[in-house]
Structure formats: structure tokens, C-alpha cells
Amino acid sequence: MKLPLSAQQDATAEYPLPLENFGRAHLAELFEDRVIFRSLEPVDRRLPGLKRVRYRLGLPDLVIPRKLDEDYARVALWILEQAQDRRGATVDELLWIGDTLSGDGAAFQNLRRLSGRPGSAFVGNEQASEPPRGALDPETHIYQANRWAALADWLAKLLEMGLRLDRHTVVLVDLDKTALGARGRNHRAIDRARLEALHTVVASVLGDAFDRTVFEEHYNRLNQPQYHHITQDNQDYLAYIALVMSTPAIDCQDLMERIDAGALRSFDQFVRWVGTCVVGNARISEVMRQIHETVTNAVQIGDPTPFKRFRRAEFEATLRRMGHLPDDTPASARLQEEITLTQEVREAVLWLVRRDVLVVGLSDKPDEASLPHPVHHRGLPPIHRAETHSVGVSLAEALARLDR
Numbered sequence: 074m075k076l077p078l079s080a081q082q083d084a085t086a087e088y089p090l091p092l093e094n095f096g097r098a099h100l101a102e103l104f105e106d107r108v109i110f111r112s113l114e115p116v117d118r119r120l121p122g123l124k125r126v127r128y129r130l131g132l133p134d135l136v137i138p139r140k141l142d143e144d145y146a147r148v149a150l151w152i153l154e155q156a157q158d159r160r161g162a163t164v165d166e167l168l169w170i171g172d173t174l175s176g177d178g179a180a181f182q183n184l185r186r187l188s189g190r191p192g193s194a195f196v197g198n199e200q201a202s203e204p205p206r207g208a209l210d211p212e213t214h215i216y217q218a219n220r221w222a223a224l225a226d227w228l229a230k231l232l233e234m235g236l237r238l239d240r241h242t243v244v245l246v247d248l249d250k251t252a253l254g255a256r257g258r259n260h261r262a263i264d265r266a267r268l269e270a271l272h273t274v275v276a277s278v279l280g281d282a283f284d285r286t287v288f289e290e291h292y293n294r295l296n297q298p299q300y301h302h303i304t305q306d307n308q309d310y311l312a313y314i315a316l317v318m319s320t321p322a323i324d325c326q327d328l329m330e331r332i333d334a335g336a337l338r339s340f341d342q343f344v345r346w347v348g349t350c351v352v353g354n355a356r357i358s359e360v361m362r363q364i365h366e367t368v369t370n371a372v373q374i375g376d377p378t379p380f381k382r383f384r385r386a387e388f389e390a391t392l393r394r395m396g397h398l399p400d401d402t403p404a405s406a407r408l409q410e411e412i413t414l415t416q417e418v419r420e421a422v423l424w425l426v427r428r429d430v431l432v433v434g435l436s437d438k439p440d441e442a443s444l445p446h447p448v449h450h451r452g453l454p455p456i457h458r459a460e461t462h463s464v465g466v467s468l469a470e471a472l473a474r475l476d477r
């Protein structure tokens with residue numbers, strides 16, 4: 074017998090692990106402003122970034138390497154070496170804490186191969202209703218676990234392996250769905266914030282013509298691998314295409330057919346096609362015209378985050394979901410709604426900080442979704458300095474044993 078959907082999605086259902094609320098904190102406690110978003114320019118301006126190293130590494134103009142690119146590892150390693158150099162240390166060991174094998178795991182492999190330094194990555198994805206599992210793969214040096222609390226076991230293994238975990242060690246901490254909104258536990262709150270932002274923007278552009286069901290149909294359909302040649306798996310591209318398709322003033326009856334028939338082969342072509350529909354079309358609203366122009370310009374200069382309005386709304390929606398619930402909210406309800414800090418990551422990283430390991434935060438998110446806009450968001454903190462509740466299982470005892 075199938076369970077009714079509502080029972081599976083009951084927000085107040087007990088979380089299968091006893092999680093505690095450790096009060097309010099923020100990510101800067103772990104790495105101050107040593108955090109790098111998609112632009113590969115550290116927020117801490119004392120550290121150099123992509124702009125300074127582009128020429129030296131022979132990287133083409135304007136292109137920003139993405140997490141899985143070999144060049145991403147080259148830029149990241151250079152930044153880490155500069156950061157260590159500024160405090161009279163070197164990069165002798167590399168650690169990585171993340172939530173996906175295909176993303177964090179692969180990026181760590183690139184970095185390890187390139188640097189030739191020893192190290193290890195922890196990849197967490199909590200499956201609380203399953204028995205705890207965690208193991209270090211001796212080939213890849215990646216430790217995968219279905220509990221975030223396994224971070225303590227991972228650190229113990231690193232010491233056993235002879236890693237020093239000291240001043241000459243660097244740990245990269247993934248933000249999205251790792252330090253914030255732990256995968257398997259709290260990641261849906263992050264997804265919810267992004268969708269909320271998207272709906273807000275699309276509704277404000279389309280006004281009365283906004284039909285959530287129609288929009289979601291387009292969005293979900295285009296979010297599939299067979300449309301990656303158009304969307305390039307880029308959330309901005311996807312959002313913009315779904316918006317265009319939901320705009321009644323743009324006749325896209327045959328648009329899907331054109332895409333399916335291969336008449337439109339890239340996002341670039343799609344944008345140009347929209348341009349021909351926008352010119353001289355009196356039914357296109359001013360705001361839609363502006364969005365189209367911003368996207369066109371961004372695509373021309375190779376900016377991978379062309380839908381600025383969406384990303385600004387994502388920043389606002391993310392911030393709205395941080396620390397907004399009362400202190401006594403039950404953990405299970407909080408995990409559905411609030412984007413929380415992962416207490417296990419927090420404690421593991423603070424333990425490394427006490428050993429003088431250099432901590433750097435890393436995020437795939439565009440800078441526009443992570444930092445306040447100087448005009449639109451005056452007075453708001455960046456995401457890594459926004460307070461929210463820290464939820465999880467304490468590692469204090471396990472970590473104290475490692476100190477003995």
C-alpha cells in the first residue's frame with residue numbers, strides 16, 4: 074500500500090536522529106571573509122583571486138573556470154598558496170569537506186593530482202533512517218558517509234594516516250548543502266529559497282499573466298538532461314528560458330518544437346531568437362525588455378550569471394530563511410523551513426582552527442546570490458555573516474578524544 078503523499082511530507086514528522094539546536098551562529102566564525110564564490114575572487118580583498126592570476130596561468134579572457142574544470146583547481150591552489158604565504162606557511166596537506174562525490178569529490182581529485190600533496194575529502198549525505206555508514210576509499214582518498222557526525226571518524230583516520238593537520242594544512246569547506254543546509258537533512262530549505270525567488274521574479278514580470286502551473290511545467294521539462302545543450306545546466310539560463318516560454322506576448326507555440334527539432338542548438342541562439350520577438354513587439358513589458366537586454370549583454374561578455382534579478386531575489390529569499398524561526402521550534406519543523414548551519418561541520422572545522430589549519434569557504438553560487446547588492450540590499454549582511462541556528466549532533470566528546 075502506498076503512503077499518502079501528505080504523510081511522507083509531514084513537516085512535523087520526527088527526524089530519525091536526535092538533533093540539537095546549538096543556538097545562533099554564522100559561517101564567518103569559521104573562515105571570516107576567506108570565502109570564494111563563483112567569480113573566484115575571495116571576499117577578503119587582501120587575498121588575490123582569478124583576475125590577478127589569469128595572465129600567469131594563461132587562462133582566456135573573461136572565462137571563469139567552473140568547479141570541475143582543471144583550471145579551477147589551478148586557480149584555487151594558487152589562491153591557497155598565496156593565503157598561506159601571507160601567514161608564513163605553505164600548503165603541505167589539503168582537506169575538503171563537501172556533499173557530492175561528482176562535484177566536491179571530483180574537484181578534490183583534480184586539486185590533489187595537481188598539487189601532488191597528501192590529503193583527503195569528506196563527502197556527507199545524511200540518510201538518517203539507514204544504519205550509519207562511513208568509509209575511506211584508499212584509492213581516491215575520499216571518505217563517504219551517511220552521517221554528518223562521521224566527520225569525527227574521518228579526522229581520526231587522517232591522524233592515523235599520519236597527516237599533521239597543522240599550520241601547513243588547508244581545508245576547503247563547501248558552503249551549499251554542506252556547512253549550510255546539510256544534504257540529506259536540510260538541503261530542501263535551500264532549494265525552496267531558490268524556487269521562491271524564481272517565482273517572485275517571474276510573477277513580478279508577468280503580473281496577472283503569471284500562471285504558476287504553466288511556468289513550473291516549462292521549468293521542470295527544461296530541467297532535464299536532454300535540454301542541457303540549450304540550458305547548459307545553468308540555473309540562470311533555465312530560469313530565463315522558462316520565463317520567456319511563460320510570457321504570453323512572445324509567441325512560443327512552436328518554440329518547443331524548434332528546440333526539439335534541433336533548430337535552436339545553444340543558449341546563445343535562443344537569446345538571439347528571443348531578440349527577434351522582442352523588437353517592435355508592443356506587448357512586451359518594459360521590465361521584460363530590460364531583463365532580455367541584461368541577459369543579452371551578459372551572454373556577450375561571457376558572464377555565466379546573466380539573470381541578475383533572479384540572483385538578487387535568491388539572495389533575499391535565502392536571507393529570509395536564515396534564523397527566522399523561534400529558538401524553541403522543534404528540529405524536524407525547523408529543518409523543513411529554515412536554512413541552518415551544520416553543527417558537525419562547525420565543530421569539526423573549529424577543531425581544525427584550533428590546530429591552526431587554514432580554513433577557506435568555497436561556493437558554486439554566483440556572487441550576486443551570496444553578497445548584498447550595494448544599492449538594492451543596503452544594510453543586509455552577506456550570507457556567510459547572516460546568523461541562523463546551528464543544528465546537529467555534537468562531536469565535542471569524539472574530538473576531545475583525538476586531543477588526548
Ligand SMILES: [Mg+2]
Nearest residue numbers: 172247249250
Ligand atoms: Mg555543495
